Amino acid sequence: MPSTQTTLISAQALKQRLTQDQNQEEKLHILDCRFAMAAQPMPDAGLEAYQAGHIPGAVYADLDRQLSDPIRYGVTGRHPLPSSERLLAAFKQWGIDGDQPVVVYDQNNSSMAAARAWWLLRFAGLTQVQVLDGGLDAWLSAEGELNQEAPAMGEVGDFAPQWQTERLINANEIQQQQPNLVDARARERFAGKMEPIDPVAGHIPGAQCLPFNELVDALGCFLPVAELKEKLTPFNQPDSVAYCGSGVTACHLILACVIAGLEEPRLYAGSWSEWIKDINRPIGRL
Numbered sequence: 001m002p003s004t005q006t007t008l009i010s011a012q013a014l015k016q017r018l019t020q021d022q023n024q025e026e027k028l029h030i031l032d033c034r035f036a037m038a039a040q041p042m043p044d045a046g047l048e049a050y051q052a053g054h055i056p057g058a059v060y061a062d063l064d065r066q067l068s069d070p071i072r073y074g075v076t077g078r079h080p081l082p083s084s085e086r087l088l089a090a091f092k093q094w095g096i097d098g099d100q101p102v103v104v105y106d107q108n109n110s111s112m113a114a115a116r117a118w119w120l121l122r123f124a125g126l127t128q129v130q131v132l133d134g135g136l137d138a139w140l141s142a143e144g145e146l147n148q149e150a151p152a153m154g155e156v157g158d159f160a161p162q163w164q165t166e167r168l169i170n171a172n173e174i175q176q177q178q179p180n181l182v183d184a185r186a187r188e189r190f191a192g193k194m195e196p197i198d199p200v201a202g203h204i205p206g207a208q209c210l211p212f213n214e215l216v217d218a219l220g221c222f223l224p225v226a227e228l229k230e231k232l233t234p235f236n237q238p239d240s241v242a243y244c245g246s247g248v249t250a251c252h253l254i255l256a257c258v259i260a261g262l263e264e265p266r267l268y269a270g271s272w273s274e275w276i277k278d279i280n281r282p283i284g285r286l
Contacts, residue, residue: 011142030058033113053146066090077274078246097157105132108220115251125162134221180237181207184244192285205284212252228260240265
């Protein structure tokens, strides 16, 4: 199981890494995953932020266009997993053609599109994927520089994925297996008292709630391992499944479990926004 040291990278460690000479086989790929996840969609906000300034060498990873498939209205959730073709095309655009080291980041771990990228890269079989702890805010606090240059890709081969399908579960399997469900959304949304994004409020019956933002500190860095274990252990079982509104912040919860050295939950990628598409599926409220 990956350790904290292999899953997270600090801003200082990344700065040091970028100053080292690297041969082609050791090339470090950096993905800027900034995205504005809000009630009012702002699909280009992350790209515009990237163009205004990013960590040197980073390429942009688009949550809507690369880390997700197009929405099929009435069928899928808000961020369906990308097809294999879409994800492999994104790998080529990012310059990834083998099991190479990758660092992903977003602004400050608040939107956690970086965790979605981390999950997808590992789902495809990559083993050297790290998340910048604290995101771009931590980088700037460490006096890291930004630039506006898009890196040259050079010749990029075809990536041969090793799909880790055991990390997924779908809605039908949830109803059949009745796993230990953990909802990463805000407690008010889980309770069904408010719903700012999806048309139906509530949660999947039997689920427990552990909001993803309770796993980071005020600066957006993950809590120390001991604190993460204390928060996560009551929710962590061999059959645990993480979900959220659209399958993005659930990846943050999975990431936290891996950092803490606990069982890695499966992902219900469709999450709440897909669950409610079928009127025959039950809804829980507090």
